[in-house]
Amino acid sequence: MLRIEALTVASRERALVEHLSLDLAAGQITCLIGPSGCGKTSVIKWLAGILPAGLTATGRLTIDGGERTRPDPAISYQPQSDALFPWLTVAENAALGLEVAGVPHATAKARIAPLLSAFGLAGNERLFPDQLSGGMRQRVAFLRTIVQESSFILLDEPFSALDAVTRMRMQAWLVARLQEVRRGVLMVTHDLREATEIADRVLVMAASPGRIVADIKIDTPREARGEAALADLRETLKSMLLEDFS
Amino acid sequence: MLRIEALTVASRERALVEHLSLDLAAGQITCLIGPSGCGKTSVIKWLAGILPAGLTATGRLTIDGGERTRPDPAISYQPQSDALFPWLTVAENAALGLEVAGVPHATAKARIAPLLSAFGLAGNERLFPDQLSGGMRQRVAFLRTIVQESSFILLDEPFSALDAVTRMRMQAWLVARLQEVRRGVLMVTHDLREATEIADRVLVMAASPGRIVADIKIDTPREARGEAALADLRETLKSMLLEDFS
Amino acid sequence: AEKVSVALDWSLNTNHVGLVVARDRGFYADAGLDVELLPFSDTSSAALLAGGLADFAYVPSLGFMSARAAGADITALWVTMQRETGRLVYNAANSEISRPADLSGKTYAGFGSAWEAALIGTMIRNDGGTPQWDTVTLGSGAYEALASGAVDFTLEVATWEGVNSELLQRNQASFAYGDYGVPDQQNGFIATRGASIGERSETVASFMRATLAGYEWAAANPDEAAEIMIAAGDFPNPDLVRGSMKLIAEGGFLGGGDTPVGKIDGMRLQRMAQFLADNGVLKDGTGNTLSAPGDVSGWFDESWRGQ
């Protein structure tokens, strides 16, 4: 169980996020939605331990009750920009997290190979990032993130550049994988369908200052989430977002 | 009427796009969908006249029957990455296209001001790009594109970083604006809902090599596009994308 | 053989002829010495000697006296040129100059040492002119500047630059320092550190005797000496060497006959030192001007001749 208590993030002029608390359970997917600019990325970056220099933050982070300083190897992170290294190939970029963690080269390679094909990247191992399409880059970044050995994964709009079908495949993969290894996922998304289809829980943020205004558990098993029930939920979420705008 | 004839784009190793033809009508929104990596961005870049150095292309572009060389001032373009200039403020980035076209400073400013508030960016005029959220950056890039005086607009996933509600507002703005000024829009999107809701026409691409496999006109007026009818269309599109994958 | 190094004051030239002859005709080897003539560099030979980087140094007279006054522990063993070799040159075609007094208000190409002003000022003053002129520090570019008319006058060594000008058929005229109140001086000292005279007197003596033999041979055989110099290498202009040796021999600069070769004249040294002191050229180690040089008899030591 990862828990944020009373997080406040401020720029020089104003508070961006105020007194935000949330927790992530192992084996669960928590989706974070909210209007553009409300502070989602700021929360994620604080968790990843890389808040930009212009911002200051106060708040407490615990994992299973123990206080943690960040960056913490128990947390892995996919930025909103893909942050691929231009001087590394697809395969090397994908292995970056493992290499940094000291996993032997051969082991890393072996672990990545099946995922490259699962994500539709087979055959592109030796390309450099500037030879990839936007969606391909995003999948490499996703692969780099989930292959790391961490208990919690932070995903900042991980599938925003993917077409509907590829996106579904990636979602399915993520859900299936979570059943095997019990990791906790915090995922920022703008796609309400995505949120309602794969989340165990949806957190809704409002802006100015960023705060959590709703915390919705979805208990229906994923196989049983019918189009009708989800549509209702989406309408509810949309109305919450709309509210924040007026 | 903008027309591409027999466009082929190739890297050193293989053809990325083969023998692709399409046309754009003024006052219409044409959505281009297709699996990640199928060549959508390559087509758009060719149209914008900025194909990367590693790629070669053959093909013909005409506007209203006259052959055009690119870049052409009649076409404006929003890249998949936002390409904001880090040394310019939000307001200056937004005005960039107008400044380049030689529009006087004051005129440009006056034209941009109302759009900044329409796009929820009011109050951020003096921020620099690295102080913006991903969605804010994308809206500045969109603003920069549509404020240019061109007959055709190329949008490469213009709303991918926006939350559902902001996205709806931007879509509504785009549709309303098109009714006033009759420009032609070519928009790459991964959101089938977006495509079905705002497009006059949906082009479906398949990969390896990139080509157009379906050209679907949506004649239903936008006000009358009920949820049910659209759902069917989305299923059709999704099945087309799925097909390409197997 | 014992290794001995000699720092030079200038690129190898005919002033050094005795050293080259002694080396290349084996006089040094016979004395059990292995002598290396260090190539000329931008660092002064007196400094190289005082700094312990060379065992002996060929030092021009002004350099020697300045270093001595500043407290450097160097002692002269020998002086090569028995008469002043320097002179003031100007273009003969320059109708404005016919006597030193005319130099007043003209442009001088200088070398950056304090004694030049004393020298020129004395000459002009003694000739009845106002000692005022414009100095441009040019170093070895001075001669081309003079030839091209960019400057009006400069100083030269008659046995080197003078010969070169003649070879180039430059129409130049000169004034001798001695004619206008500057004391005549000997030039071209060979010096060593004071400490060496005490500790290595054997080496000093055998080196100097072989050197003496070299210069004596050169004075007697100027043409052959010139060829030895040329064979010693790095002379891009052999005729200059030949011409220079000829002038040195004919002008009796090295001595011979009544004048012993290499003999230091204490009187003339004292007079020149006094001249420099009078003109504020000599400074002690902390930069204070010396009003009198004191007794210069301790500045040189020719005891090697007796051993």
Add this chain to the structure above:
Amino acid sequence: MQPLRRILPAILIALAILAVWELYCAWADVSPLILPAPSDVARALGTERAVISEHAASTLSVAALGFSTSVAFAFLISVALHFLPPLERGLMPLFVVSQTVPLIALAPLMILWFGFGLLPKMLLVILVTFFPMLVSLLSGYARASRDHLDLLASMGAGKATLFRRVRLPSARAAFFAGLRISATYAIVATIFAEYAGARRGIGIFILSAKNNFRADLVLAAVVVSATLTLLLLGAVRLVERFSDRRRGHHAAH
């Protein structure tokens, strides 16, 4: 307070070096003709300050003139080379060659060719400071991001607009890096030029100090030269600071 604390380590290290040097001179009893103690140098600076400052003023004015001409020239040439690639291919190798010429060989010849006025000295200063500026500017232009260039090209911007709106702003950091390197060399190059021929200047002062066996004065001149250069560098820093639109904001990129 902040800036003072920032340079404190440098000052401490410098003082430590001076102290060791002073003690070494006192203990090892080296001749001040060869290695004067810092206190000797300070004393020389004091007693000769009138003469030195006259020479220094001359050096500073030549350096400032040469340096600013060089910067203007480097900028113009960089623009020309940028817009005319064949010219770049033709001239860059020659500029490289110009840097490989040993100045000690060239300086006296320059004096002969151009006289002992301002011209040869300015030419030498330009010869030394021009190249780092040019290289920095050209590499700055090349550092512009493909995305930004492409965007502007798609707007129909010509090469000139691309240059003004993308390449020039992208080259800002590189420009100041080059300016700092060139400013560092400007004073030294002037001294060098004076050494080969001049009426006055620190170079002449050094030459005559050396000819008079005054190592203390030589080192005093070194101190003055270093001080002048640091002043020039400080001026460059100020220009950089005050021309920054985002002063105070330290964005990372």
Add this chain to the structure above:
Amino acid sequence: MQPLRRILPAILIALAILAVWELYCAWADVSPLILPAPSDVARALGTERAVISEHAASTLSVAALGFSTSVAFAFLISVALHFLPPLERGLMPLFVVSQTVPLIALAPLMILWFGFGLLPKMLLVILVTFFPMLVSLLSGYARASRDHLDLLASMGAGKATLFRRVRLPSARAAFFAGLRISATYAIVATIFAEYAGARRGIGIFILSAKNNFRADLVLAAVVVSATLTLLLLGAVRLVERFSDRRRGHHAAH
């Protein structure tokens, strides 16, 4: 063919300059002592080639030794300064000051302090070539993208890993830029050092040519110095080319 065509403009311009110079010498009847014609220089190079190449060999070996030491040293120091910011604040100002010292003043003193051997010459070469390398490396490290640093930091990478995996690769272009600048100055600096005191080398050759009134030989030495430098630069270019993972692929970023 390609490389030849690329340098063709340079060769043409160079030939044009030489032709103008030759004609000027022939027509204006300038003394070869002041400005020898290119043909005089070529003839001098031919007749003195044995002597010159002996001196050149000496210069090249000192330069190569000093330059490689300098590069190694600059790299080590840059790493040390990167990891110890107080050290950077302490030493960088001193390194800047070291560049403001006029070599003409320092070189003779260095000879007095360290003798005629290899040491003072290597020290001078290092003094000249070290600083551009160091500055380039440090600015290269600083050029690493925030996104990349953040990503790696989020993986729990320490300062060392950040350095090895982000800063070092990001500094590649800057490293080679610095290497080119330093290589450009290595030979010239060596000649300079020889000038102040050496047994052989191009510097000594120039000095004696000058004192023997042979401007043609001085210029011949200039030609040799330029050639040696171009060779060194060529070697640097080769290393850069062959150490590039994406050889032949000219990606724009």
